[in-house]
């Protein structure tokens with residue numbers, strides 16, 4: 001649990017782009033909404049289209065979150081959705097203080113735009129601000145295979161301070177369902193945002209001992 005856990009002034013910016021894997025972004029929001037956090041959400045136009053295609057969700061964000069199951073009891077969380085093409089929204093300015101931004105999933109178009117310093121929409125602009133203000137910027141890029149251009153852009157962003165968290169789940173926690181795989185990735189993103197969670201057990205001494213016992217047995 002981080003010191004900020006009970007601080008209702010904690011603010012995060014969460015964006016969802018038009019890469020495959022909208023469920024990662026929605027699942028991330030469903031976890032964050034349980035906490036006393038002010039959430040600023042931006043969904044790109046393509047993000048909405050891919051979400052509708054992959055999950056059948058559309059419409060208002062609270063309804064979308066409702067669709068994945070009963071919403072957990074909200075503890076002073078605030079959900080503020082900004083139009084993806086508005087530069088008048090609060091995350092478009094460096095004077096708007098927040099604790100970090102995550103783009104989940106992040107398309108190669110948005111990776112390219114941020115790497116090039118373009119601020120063509122609110123997601124690019126908000127990410128650009130994170131880099132210039134030295135605030136956490138977590139990117140979950142989804143594409144396969146990566147081209148040389150994608151890899152160069154990702155390296156450029158990593159060197160500029162972004163944390164790259166590809167949605168590539170591990171299998172060492174013995175997942176039983178697709179949601180277990182989704183939660184693996186979401187857990188790693190929450191870790192980077194310094195948000196406490198129970199989605200994934202920490203790999204600890206017990207697991208290491210079990211592993212070495214089974215090897216030696």
Ligand SMILES: Cc1cc2nc3c(=O)[nH]c(=O)nc-3n(C[C@H](O)[C@H](O)[C@H](O)COP(=O)(O)O)c2cc1C
Pocket residue numbers: 016017018019020044045046047050053106107108109110142143
């Ligand atoms: C069904 C579907 C899946 C897509 N998956 C990806 C993907 O995994 N990665 C990616 O970079 N683009 C993907 N795209 C293309 C992006 O949606 C497109 O490049 C878009 O311009 C991204 O815009 P945005 O970054 O503003 O959301 C996909 C498009 C569709 C229709």
